[in-house]
Amino acid sequence: MSEPSPDQGSASPTPESMDAFFRRLGSATETLPKRLKQFAEYIAANPDKVAVSTIAELAEGAAVQPSAVMRFCQEMGFSGFSHMQKLFRANYSDKWPDYATRLEQLREHGSETPSALLAEFVDVGRSSLENLMITVDPKALQQAVDVLARAETIHLVGFRRAFPVTSYLAYAFEKMEVPAVLHSGLANMNMDHLIRPNDAVIAATFAPYTQLTLDIAAKARETGADIVAITDVVTSPLARLKAIQLLVAELDVGAFRALSASLCLAIALAVSVGAQRNGK
Amino acid sequence: MSEPSPDQGSASPTPESMDAFFRRLGSATETLPKRLKQFAEYIAANPDKVAVSTIAELAEGAAVQPSAVMRFCQEMGFSGFSHMQKLFRANYSDKWPDYATRLEQLREHGSETPSALLAEFVDVGRSSLENLMITVDPKALQQAVDVLARAETIHLVGFRRAFPVTSYLAYAFEKMEVPAVLHSGLANMNMDHLIRPNDAVIAATFAPYTQLTLDIAAKARETGADIVAITDVVTSPLARLKAIQLLVAELDVGAFRALSASLCLAIALAVSVGAQRNGK
DNA sequence: GCCATTTTAGAATAAAAATTCCAAAATCAC
DNA sequence: GTGATTTTGGAATTTTTATTCTAAAATGGC
Numbered sequence: 163m164s165e166p167s168p169d170q171g172s173a174s175p176t177p178e179s180m181d182a183f184f185r186r187l188g189s190a191t192e193t194l195p196k197r198l199k200q201f202a203e204y205i206a207a208n209p210d211k212v213a214v215s216t217i218a219e220l221a222e223g224a225a226v227q228p229s230a231v232m233r234f235c236q237e238m239g240f241s242g243f244s245h246m247q248k249l250f251r252a253n254y255s256d257k258w259p260d261y262a263t264r265l266e267q268l269r270e271h272g273s274e275t276p277s278a279l280l281a282e283f284v285d286v287g288r289s290s291l292e293n294l295m296i297t298v299d300p301k302a303l304q305q306a307v308d309v310l311a312r313a314e315t316i317h318l319v320g321f322r323r324a325f326p327v328t329s330y331l332a333y334a335f336e337k338m339e340v341p342a343v344l345h346s347g348l349a350n351m352n353m354d355h356l357i358r359p360n361d362a363v364i365a366a367t368f369a370p371y372t373q374l375t376l377d378i379a380a381k382a383r384e385t386g387a388d389i390v391a392i393t394d395v396v397t398s399p400l401a402r403l404k405a406i407q408l409l410v411a412e413l414d415v416g417a418f419r420a421l422s423a424s425l426c427l428a429i430a431l432a433v434s435v436g437a438q439r440n441g442k
Numbered sequence: 443m444s445e446p447s448p449d450q451g452s453a454s455p456t457p458e459s460m461d462a463f464f465r466r467l468g469s470a471t472e473t474l475p476k477r478l479k480q481f482a483e484y485i486a487a488n489p490d491k492v493a494v495s496t497i498a499e500l501a502e503g504a505a506v507q508p509s510a511v512m513r514f515c516q517e518m519g520f521s522g523f524s525h526m527q528k529l530f531r532a533n534y535s536d537k538w539p540d541y542a543t544r545l546e547q548l549r550e551h552g553s554e555t556p557s558a559l560l561a562e563f564v565d566v567g568r569s570s571l572e573n574l575m576i577t578v579d580p581k582a583l584q585q586a587v588d589v590l591a592r593a594e595t596i597h598l599v600g601f602r603r604a605f606p607v608t609s610y611l612a613y614a615f616e617k618m619e620v621p622a623v624l625h626s627g628l629a630n631m632n633m634d635h636l637i638r639p640n641d642a643v644i645a646a647t648f649a650p651y652t653q654l655t656l657d658i659a660a661k662a663r664e665t666g667a668d669i670v671a672i673t674d675v676v677t678s679p680l681a682r683l684k685a686i687q688l689l690v691a692e693l694d695v696g697a698f699r700a701l702s703a704s705l706c707l708a709i710a711l712a713v714s715v716g717a718q719r720n721g722k
Numbered sequence: 723g724c725c726a727t728t729t730t731a732g733a734a735t736a737a738a739a740a741t742t743c744c745a746a747a748a749t750c751a752c
Numbered sequence: 753g754t755g756a757t758t759t760t761g762g763a764a765t766t767t768t769t770a771t772t773c774t775a776a777a778a779t780g781g782c
Contacts, residue, residue: 195729196778214493214531216769227731232771243770244738251494276587277580280710284571287706291564291571296490296537299461300557307556323613326606326705333603334698348628395486401468411487417617418709421610422702426567429698430560475759476748496739507761512741522741524768729778740767748759 176239180253184209186238197230198237213250217243283415287422290412294423297409306390306406306431311438313362313388316342319378320366320392326421327366327392327428334429338436347374354378359386364431366392366424368412371399379403390431392424454519460533464489466518477510478517490537493530497523559695566693567702574703577689586670586686586711591718593642593668596622599658600646600672606701607646607672607708614709618716627654639666644711646672646704648692651679659683670711672704 177183184206191202204224205212211220221228232243240246310316316335320328328344335342345353354377357363363382367375376399379389383403391398391405394412401407410427412419457463464486471482484504485492491500501508512523520526590596596615600608608624615622625633637643643662647655656679659669663683671678671685674692681687690707692699 197730210535214534217771218769228770229731229772230729233729275580276583276710276714277578279714280578280583280707281575283706283710284574287571287702288568291567291702294564295561298557298560300555303556303560323610325613326610329609330603330606330701333605337697395483396464396468396489397471397483397486398468401465402472415709415713418614418713420702420709421705422567422571422700425606425705426563426700426702427560429695429700430556430563433696433698434556434559477760497741498739508740509742509761510759513759524740724782725780727778727780729776731774731776733773733775735770735772737770738767739769740765742765743763745762746760748757750755750757752754752756 176245177249180249183238183249190238194234194237197226198234200224201226201230201234209250212247213253283420286413286415287420290410290420290423291426293411294427297411298427299409302406302408303431303434306408307434307438309388309406310362310364310390310431310435314341314358314360315356315362316340316435317345317357317361317363317378317382317387318342319345319363319375321347321372321374323419323421324366324368324372324375324392324424327424328364330425331364331428331432334432335436338432338440340432340436340439345378352378354381357382357385357387361385362388362390364390364392365400365405366428367398367400368394368410368419368424369398376400379405392427456519456525457529460529463518463529470518474514474517477506478514480504481506481510481514489530492527493534562695563700566695567700570690570692570700570703571706573691573693574707577691578707579687579689582686582688583711583714586688587714587718589668589686590642590644590670590711590715594621594638594640595636595642596620596715597625597637597641597643597658597662597667598622599625599643599655601627601652601654603699603701604646604648604652604655604672604704607704608644610705611644611708611712614712615716618712618720620712620716620719625658632658637662637665637667642668642670644670644672645680645685646708647678647680648674648690648699649678656680659685672707 177186187202187206191199191206194202201220201224204220208223211223215223217228217231221231224231235243235246238246240249318328318331332342332344343353343356361382363379365375365379379391379400380403383389389400389403389405391400391403391407392410393400393407394410396407396409398407408427408431410424412421412423454466457466467482467486471479471486474482481500481504484500488503491503495503497508497511501511504511515523515526518526520529598608598611612622612624623633623636641662643659645655645659659671659680660683663669669680669683669685671680671683671687672690673680673687674690676687676689678687688707688711690704692701692703
């Protein structure tokens with residue numbers, strides 16, 4: 163990566179972070195000429211617009227000329243608008259990508275010490291949790307809780323890597339005396355005939371999807387039961403079943419993921435359902 | 443505002459909301475040709491990128507041609523990429539307020555919704571993860587990995603709320619082809635006689651401790667097997683068995699805990715053991 | 723109030739991006 | 753296998769957007 167422009171004259175250093183940018187904005191705004199100040203105030207009030215607007219749109223919003231926007235960007239230490247916008251855009255969704263490479267390196271260069279590995283998982287887990295607040299749609303969550311609170315029996319379906327999720331749900335529901343059945347897949351016995359029309363199913367599966375989970379969910383849908391899906395992307399096969407989708411984006415480390423976010427979602431879901439059912 | 447293009451032929455209605463878009467994406471993804479499907483999956487996994495990227499950038503990220511992106515957009519009911527991006531950009535601001543402020547808002551305004559509860563669990567989970575790095579002693583962790591890497595068979599013991607931890611360990615070890623037995627407590631059958639002197643036991647239990655776990659661990663100790671304990675405090679009954687202790691202080695929300703930290707520790711432990719055993 | 727300096731508006735230009743188009747490749751039906 | 757149909761990659765074109773430039777307006781010092 164290279165900085166687009168060599169500084170010129172009074173030039174100030176290019177802000178490298180959103181934080182630095184706003185600090186600079188705060189102090190510079192005093193000394194700026196009228197139109198630039200006007201624009202600075204607009205930016206301060208609408209920082210979310212910068213990443214997704216054109217110069218013309220921002221200029222109109224702030225009631226200044228496009229060229230004023232340009233001068234503002236240069237005044238702030240960027241080579242131009244595009245340069246400044248890059249900072250805003252990167253800041254938005256870039257918590258993820260460098261994790262992927264970091265973890266890959268870690269896997270290639272041997273896992274060093276166990277505590278180093280643990281530190282990585284902790285770090286990834288923390289990001290996953292933050293992301294959870296973004297990927298889970300509050301409306302869908304509320305809907306899921308409603309459906310589950312109404313259900314006669316709740317069926318928990320999820321195997322392999324999703325099994326910790328369903329087994330924890332089973333524990334939580336048991337404690338709250340919510341009637342729930344954990345489908346264990348034990349002895350290859352299929353318990354899908356237990357699912358009645360007034361029941362609901364919580365199906366948890368992540369790519370690569372477990373066929374058994376999909377089969378049970380499909381059967382349940384035929385029966386008329388509601389389905390709540392805990393899965394990773396909207397294109398998950400569970401989407402076809404018109405399931406209420408709760409999305410969890412979790413990073414893989416090799417073949418594994420920390421599951422922190424999934425468990426967190428699961429327990430919040432369970433407690434909400436328990437509260438709503440038990441008299442709340 | 444006007445709709446840019448009159449429908450043509452098979453055309454589908456333009457999605458008016460993010461929600462409609464993803465529903466459509468979910469169902470359409472089946473019938474899409476190869477490259478378009480490939481792009482659809484990329485979008486499903488990286489929905490946050492659309493608002494702030496160019497066609498070229500997205501195309502590269504998904505490893506398709508720019509024209510494929512164009513065709514995808516039209517297939518989804520838009521006149522072109524710009525049209526689709528407009529939808530994403532309009533919804534962009536919703537996600538702008540970062541995690542921290544969003545959490546605060548939720549906590550201030552009525553905290554009776556499921557998302558508020560989720561926020562609380564997320565917050566607690568993050569703290570627990572932070573704590574994990576402090577409570578887990580690196581030396582003990584290394585020791586645990588050594589012991590488990592040497593063991594002939596690894597026994598996984600943990601019930602009730604600790605069961606998600608052991609079941610995930612079972613999954614991880616299976617994938618890495620490390621011989622491990624999950625003690626399920628099924629049908630009240632006690633499998634403790636399976637534990638041999640050269641084996642090791644991972645025992646997970648938190649207050650209030652499950653008696654069965656303690657019993658199996660005690661029996662294992664008599665046999666001469668090593669014990670690694672995943673537990674909450676040093677005074678845990680497992681301490682008396684001279685177990686290698688890995689401490690996880692998980693915070694409660696009401697009667698429940700998120701388990702984020704325990705799972706995180708478990709997976710780091712498993713991966714380390716797997717690496718050390720498999721030739722590394 | 724006049725000159726020097728800074729700032730602005732708006733048009734002109736350059737750069738980048740979106741969109742279209744078409745020949746080649748792949749897929750499908752028979 | 754053969755021909756018809758769909759899908760694809762890549763270049764050509766058009767549109768949009770960023771950037772530069774300049775004359776006019778505003779500002780400030782005296």
